[in-house]
Amino acid sequence: MKTVFAGAENIISSLGFNTDENIRNILNGNTGIAIDSNGIYSPLPLPLSKVDYSQLESLFKDVIPTNEQRQFTRLEKMFILSITDALKQSKLNISSADTLIIITTTKGNIDLLDPVLQESFGKQRVYLHEMAKVVTAYFNNPNPAMIVSNACISGILGIVYGERLIRSGKFRNVLVSGGDLMSEFIVSGFQSFQSLSEKACRPFDKSRDGLTIGEGCGTIIMSSDPALFIETPIKVMGGAGSNDANHISGPSRTGEGLFLAIEQAMKLSGIVPDMIDTISAHGTATDYNDEMEARAFSRAGLENIPVNSYKGYIGHTLGAAGVIETAISLQSMRKNTLFRSAGYEQHGVSKNINVIRKNKEKEITTCLKTGSGFGGSNAAVVFQKI
Amino acid sequence: MSLVIKKYCSIVTDRINVDGRTVFTPDNQDGFKKFARAAYRHFQTDYPKFFKMDSLSKLGFLSVEVLLKGENVLSKHSIEKTGLILTNASSSLEIDEKHWDTIRDRGQYFPSPSNFVYTLPNIMAGEAAIRHEFRGENTVLISKAFNAELIFNTADLAFKTGALECCICGWVEQYGNKYESLLFLVERSEHENEEGKSEEDVIFEPSILLKIYKRERAWKN
């Protein structure tokens, strides 16, 4: 069995277009969530976490030659920019047959349901496999991308599958890129669920009243070859998924499903709770989700471990969340710094979990990343320094 | 360790087969909605939530339901190690378009939560997990066409890592009245001899998955 290394992480979010910009903003306590009142995504003003589109366009012009005839959708541009930046931080040959691209997304080019946009790109592009093909073709990768579309745990599952494919020797390298777009489609749906907050979301806080939608893209490169990475990589130890088998939208009241995923991930990684230095939780800031997570962490013996949610900074980036938030966690490990859980002031869950109140230096060797989503799905994965 | 196909079930435009034998064809061909209702009744399913599902989840639900009829999976495997790996091409496009229709006109802006919840393809896995109480890993992967390698690799690795002991995996594709599914119930072989194989077993491997898929679908052409 091979060891799996990860690194070369990129983050595109409301806080910037690379990892450095994002982490600088997090360390300075800046949130990318702002009230959006342009009416495109919602009839009423609403806090959202949006990528700066004019900067996206100008950065994309630097990547794509001006004589380029192909047209790319907004999300495809994010994928291409994110992957391009990750590649700069490694010696990965993206066009080689022993490299697999994994795309994780919930809705892909969902903006193309709009007939106006459909006219420019064609209806086919709304299919996730068509979008993935555009991305793999751009990078001349010969393998069909593996596409994970499993609600809000898509990103974590992408990392877990990448880890298994490398460990078993099926692929030498896997590049995981997760992306989802801000859209009226998503915003209206969560509105109908009455689960959006009127202010920036506040995970685990007593006054939390819902989530904030975000958008973005994250990329992580994984390989059995540690020499591939310019900066020292971090090991992916193992991970697993589970299902609540309880309700298609409401989180389990007991946290049973997430608990099972965490237990399984720890077992496959060969670690015990005391070895975990920090947890990057899902923390959507809905009443039920955060309570469910607190119960699962408590049951798994993780009450004292410093835990945070990054959604107070960048909102809920859906199918990208697992990859983007893992990228932030890898940075937290590299910098040996616990990042404050933005929006958390007064403890608001029934279990005494240790939510991070301010940035703090700490030797971080092992990190647990968890996620949960619609369909009752949960996933967890463990990272450890070499 | 060798993995075997314990049983398989296909639904190829209004014909349901189990292990290659037809177990249901409706009297009339009237599109997916009527087919789904007729099949639900035929198998005497008692699960009113079925009617709340979108078409994709209905197809996934029926496929799992017929596949597991008479199988007592849970008595043999722990529910924590029983999972689902489903693949398709259209994701949840049909219900996506339905949701879009409820918001495209701001004067008639009534997004429906019971539509929206199904705009994720993995809800069909969630519905089947709820029905059969599977707590194991479940996932939905998208591929342009039935991809035997993808299904095999993902399931095989879930067994090899120890994440699953029993897996329902395959293809559940639906958009409008174009629909087909093929699901495999996969377990470790019970008849393993020293060579690790037995004549009684249908070995779980990509070439066999593809062969079954082609055969199940041949009658349509």
Next chain:
Amino acid sequence: MEELIQKLKVEIIEVLNLEEMEPEDIDSDDPLFGEGLGLDSIDALELIVLLEKNYGIRIEDPKDGRKIFFSVRTMAEYITENQK
């Protein structure tokens, strides 16, 4: 009132896809949630949409739904009181 109750029953069966039910199967005073029709949290949200779409009534706080949607009769009473 009785006319509105009848209309609501038909609408509820339609929007909640209560496939095997007829309006006369729903008792106007029986609880809609829990033991009654076995509706769940998504159904409750869908009923909020129904009130807005068909009757122009907005429920700002979903927690109010518990009282309003107790039974078909309480729904009808709420509509009568709040319709402009």
